Amino acid sequence: MSATVQDPSTQSSGRFWLASYPEGVAADLAPLHHSSIGALVESCCEQYADRPAFTSMGKTLTFREFGAASAGIAAWLQARGLQKGDRVAVMMPNVLQNPVIIFGILRAGLVVVNVNPLYTPRELEHQLKDAGAKALFVLENFASTVAQVVSRTAVKHVVVATMGDMLGLKGLIVNLVVRKVKKLVPAWSLPGHVPFRQVVAEGARAGVKDAGVTPGDTAFLQYTGGTTGVSKGAVLTHANLLSNMEQIKLWIEPIFHVRKRPEQLVFICALPLYHIFALTVNGLMGIALGGHNVLIANPRDIPAFVKELGKYPVHIFPGLNTLFNALMNNPDFAKLDLSGLLLTLGGGMAVQRPVAERWQAMTGCAITEGYGLSETSPVATANRFDRAQFTGTIGLPLPSTEIDIRDDAGNALPLGEVGEICIRGPQVMAGYWQRPDETAKVMTADGFFRSGDIGFMTPEGFTKIVDRKKDMILVSGFNVFPNEVEEVAMSHPGVLECAAIGVPDAHSGEAVKLFVVKKDPALTEADVKAHCAENLTNYKRPKFVEFRDELPKSNVGKILRKDLRG
Structure with missing residues (x-):
């Protein structure tokens, strides 16, 4: 990105935090390079064709293979008659099929509805009905939940994947173990469902049609409680997510002024891709930077996770306080060589200082805290990545992002005073899906999103969260x-x-x-x-x-x- 730092006295007037920015980081984003996430994926799959893109359970997809597989998913969906803007639900853990399906849906001009695979039938039914999903991809381990509710929803096409579908011959053994030994697949019956492998085969024979996606079109309905009440879909556009990805790309660059840039960045993807944090930071960032994402299907299995970490030169590791803590309590973690770690990104919940200090002592890499919500695609603020220190704050507003601390009446408060953290920027959602009343509660007349989090800003522009306004x-x-x-x-x-x-x-x-x-x-x-x-x-x-x-x-x-x- 060839943007330069803005003069604080002109466009950036009032954004005093720019004085705390790393040298050379632009105050504002340049115009987006791509009109859609699908266009980004196509371009990166061409540019990085022979590089590994995603690895799961020892099996790796190159960017070329990932591009072809996601194109096949897109073509199959279009051939079923789904139209631009139709919603497609994805109910999967971090297996190879997950990114292939997500980016295939987007390439077809459709909208992804991420579903937590551990949802109960009641929770799943609410989300499918609310989104008006017309198709659903599910791993067989969770198909019994779908079977209990699908007839009461608008879903017409159900695709069922198995754990081993993309693992080659090894997949047969994996499926046997998952079904018969570990008994992880409860009995299910979904008449008329289509096996994932059939979708791949049929999709490979069909061509993807250009869906004419524009930056303002919806890419995801990302379900969240929002800052109040029942689960609702944050409408995230292609521009929202591409902007956030570009913001993080700008923010990462200063690391390479301090440390040598590896030939290929290796990301650990332990957070679920259905969560907005991993979706943007691992999924989109990994693709945009030509990185290699190592998918961890079950991060709760810490011994297996540690073994996996030992196989790769890890550079970027997004995670949660609980995950870092659990890893450090495993005796084999201390034996790993993590000297290549460039960035440990903590989000999703507060990082506790004792955990951060221990992590830095064990890995040599500080945990850098960021902050965001589903409604902000998600990253709104982050600490500097080029300074190896834990600050206990959520950092500075990203480029093109403004943070304002306001009172209950919506008035801006002076520095250091505690109020609601409000966010404005290109990553802020278009609103809640079919909930104008709820959207009105959180969006101000001047375009700020009211986060529901309470905090204050320091004279240097760092924000500290002290409480939550709501009962969340x-x-x-x-x-x-x-x-x-x-x-x-x-x-x-x-x-x-x-x-x-x-x-x-x-x-x-x-x-x-x-x-x-x-x-x-x-x-x-x-x-x-x-x-x-x-x-x-x-x-x-x-x-x-x-x-x-x-x-x-x-x-x-x-x-x-x-x-x-x-």
Whole structure:
């Protein structure tokens, strides 16, 4: 990118944080190089054809193979009659099929709806219906969930993949182990579904038609609780994501003033690609920089993860506080040679100073914290990548990004005063899918997104988060909304009243605690937890249940969560 730093007295007037920028980093983005993510993928697959693009379970796809496979997915979808703008859901962990499918959907001019594969039937049904998804790709391990709800949705095409589909002969063994030995595939029946391998074969014979995608077209419906209430889709355009990718590219460049640029950057992709952090930082960034992404399908299996880390010269490692902590508690992690690590990027939840200090001591690389949300594609701020230090802040606004700290009335506050962190920039979403009321709550008249996070800005332009405005609970980087947990708990006949709050947790940052007033005196903690487990994915489930005779209420009868938090 050939942009130069703007003169702070002209276009950048008021953006005092530019004085803290690394030398040579542009204050603003240049015009986008590509009109769509599909165009970016095509161009990079040509440019880096023979380089490894994605590796999973020992099998590697080159950029050429990745390009051909994603084109095949695109052609197959177009041949089914799906039209530009139709939504396609993807319910997959980090296996090779995942990026092939995601970027294939985008190349066809369609919209990706990322689905957490661990969702319960209730959660999946809400998301498929809300998005109006017409097609769905799912790994067979999660097909039984789909089978329970698909008939009540608009989904017409279901493609089922197996773990070993793209692993060659080794895939047969992998499938055998997954199905018969580990028994990870519950019984399912989806009449009329299409096997993934058939899609690949049919797609390879068809050609992709240019869908005429423009930067303003929707690329993803990224579901989030937003800053309030029920899960809704943040509408992210091609321009939103391409802008964020370019912003991070500018921000990464100064590293190479300090350290030698490797021939090819190796990224570890341990965060799920259905999460916006990995999608942009690993998926898009990795492709744009011609990098090699090592996909980790199950990062909870720490011994296997550590073994995988030992096979590659790792350069860029995005992760969460909980993940870094778990790795360091494995004795074999200390034996790894991580001297090539250029950037450890912490996001999704606060990085704790003791974890950051230990990581730096063990790897020689500081954890650099960034900040963002699904609604900001996601990165809005980041600490400098060229300075190896943990600051305890979320860093500086990225190029073309403004941060304003505002009070409840929407007035800008002086430096150092605590208020709501508001964000404006090309990475900010177009709004919530079919929810103008919810969009209006978070977007200001002058184009700032109200994050719901409370913080202040230092005179150097670094922002520090001190609290959250809403009652949202943050478990290992995932939003949990008390309303949803309470609604599920209230559907148990033995519960009279309940309230959910977040409590500190050494492992996940926060955990869900549920206070319950019994309707049935025989109700137990195990009953409540079992009921929640049926209806809520793992990270949303209450870790603690406390029974009370009554809950604190306002004079109009509203349960006061803040009193329960103490």
